Amino acid sequence: MDKGQAIAFYVTISCITFVMSKIFIALLLYKRWKRRHIIYEDGISGGKMIMFKSPATKSLKSDAFLKKTLKLNNKDIIGSGGHGIVYKLALSDSMTFAVKRLNRGSAERDQGFERELEAMGDIKHRNIVTLYGYYTAPHYNLLVYELMPNGSLYAYLHGRSNEKVLDWPSRYKIAVGAARGISYLHHDCIPHIIHRDIKSSNILLDENMDAQVSDFGLATLMEPDKTHVSTIVAGTFGYLAPEYFDTGRATVKGDVYSFGVVLLELLTGRKPTDEAFMEEGTKLVTWVKTVVQEKREEYVLDHSLGSCPVNEVNGVFSIALKCLEPEPAQRPTMAEVVKVLEQIRSNSNVTDS
Template identity: 40%
Template sequence: MYTSESSNISWRYVCSDGYRGNPYLPIGCQDIDECEEERHKISCGDATCVNVPGFYRCEGSKTWIIALGVGVGCGVLSLVMGGWWLYKLLKKRRKVKLKKKFFKRNGGLLLQQQMYSHEGSLEKTKIFTSKELDKATNNFNNNRVVGQGGQGTVYKGMLADGRIVAVKKSIAMVVEEVEHFINEVVILSQVNHRNVVKLLGCCLETEVPLLVYEFISNGTLFQYLHDKSEEFPLSWETRLRIAKETAEALWYLHSSASIPIYHRDIKSSNILLDEKFKAKVSDFGTSRSISIDQTHLTTHVQGTFGYLDPEYFQSSQFIEKSDVNSFGVVLVELLTGERPIFSLEREKEGRSLATHFISSMEENRVMEIVDARVVGQAKDDELMMVAKLAYRCLSLSGKKRPTMKEVAIQLDQILALLKDSNVDHHHNQEEIVDLKLDLPFPWDSTSSSMNSSFFSRNICSIEKEPLV
């Protein structure tokens, strides 16, 4: 207690509310923890008693805050997931809609109609989904590319059933040609010949149509003839057999298929070789079918320089014999081992192999340009027979060229002669189908040991169907 001397008044010091202790001592008043007193706990009820300096307060449970946080978090997560799902759904719908658009634009509905209208076509023409071919080619990975050309890119793929296929992705297709393209797919899917690459089906729900063919593993004839790094040069007998098989395939397409088909791009790079070096004619990207009564097809000039028929180049009318001309160039490649177009260094010999070959024939020096790799394997007779056959195929007049049937038969007979070298020479003269040549120059009989009359007879009419 404190007493004032002037006023005779006294004061008594006490600790403030919420504190207890001796107020006359430094830091003598200490905070009271009210929450330890039962009455304060009761006063807070369900709330939590929280001590503060000099007082206490009642705080409600924080569970609702946690619940609110969890709820907000779940809401945001649900919103994000919902947005992502909606995005995926819209993307999928857009993709499906785009596939339908491409399918319709690429003639899918027309193809389905044709498939059902042609008996048996439904089983022969398979319409692949883009998903199937994406999986087969690893999303068209660049390491799956096995070939590229003016018509598109070819990828190697494996279907779900384990079949190895070649998937051709076209560069583009003109809308006006859709109907014709679909007709070709239906026709080519029904082509069944051992020396023609089989069309297994197509995919039309992509921006450009995809064609699916059987896969041929051993590369092209062009590679084996002209690639200097190739370790296994083709023997003369193998070359003759490849020529015969190619000729039989073209004969089949021209006359034995359900509707005559002109290939329009015959060249050594379109002749594939399987593991047994059997020929397979491929790449029908520019091929056209015609009605039975048609004799020619009028189109924009298409093909590969060096193989083009001069008559077709001038008239734009492609005929059966135009394929024969292109095949004649392939025959000359097999005979000489030369490329169809010469380099600039050899321009004095002519820009094309065909021109150079024709000049060599007319100057009676064709033996000088025969491939050195086969000279020791072939008889002069055989080389000259093939040379004369190629010369006829390359005639400037389509009417003077033989048909592919005649070419196939002649090559078959030459190959038979090669295999049976012990047969009497005169007997061969009677049995072998001969070529009637209208050569514009006198032929030197010393260039071939065969009697000149061997080539003077007309081609016999031998009824022989190519193997299917």
């Protein structure tokens, strides 16, 4: 064997070894994926359900779960929105889930489903709702979530049939929890996640009234070295940052602005697009800013709160207005928001002592 043949031989062996190693790694990763997931096949509708292995799904029986899921109807509906209908799936008194259905047929709907899977697949955080699995079928997709027994923050603040009033400690706790969840998306996830639809109806409340950020149908992934992602303007009127309309650029500072609006909802008990504001040609943000500039914060505070610790209320008002700065660069990061909110309660406790 001459020198040229020897080189060719070694190159061939190296290529084969490289390819075999890649196949071996792929098989290991697939086996690891299989260990983390439970796959249910549905031969009737041609669908496939994949559940992530967790303590909550450990005792699930595949046939019973799949049959119950496919039998969901209008009586099981617990909510609806622009991204789908949400059902309550009860397997027993102690095992319940929330199932969101997204009909297929449009690129926007399919993209919303893919975004939620991409954003939620590996997230584990106490202030972000847990995704347990999903179901794909020819005409619709389902997302299986942890059920939040106390519904949404929007329902508590603005729901007509809800007679319960959130006291100040509960509102403060919700603000801190939601901030922690959003901060995790912005700073701890790789790639970073821009939610793009932060609002009170997407902040759910568990049995302990802890906040859980939900609905990632508009979420956008952003590499750490990027400052923005160019997108079609989407979200909910009243919560969107003003620069988003002009640039079409989604940034983490847009989420900060939306969270500032949620803080105003917690403080005032008013909707961002309250009918009274619409009649006057304004909105919650401009109304609050005007009143606060006149040093009349107590005028905008939700009257159902009764007596509240003044220092804490003023501190939350202050951070809310910083989140709502017209210039994005002047807004704090969500990590800074969390730090300030936690300090407000800490300082208040020191003062009380």
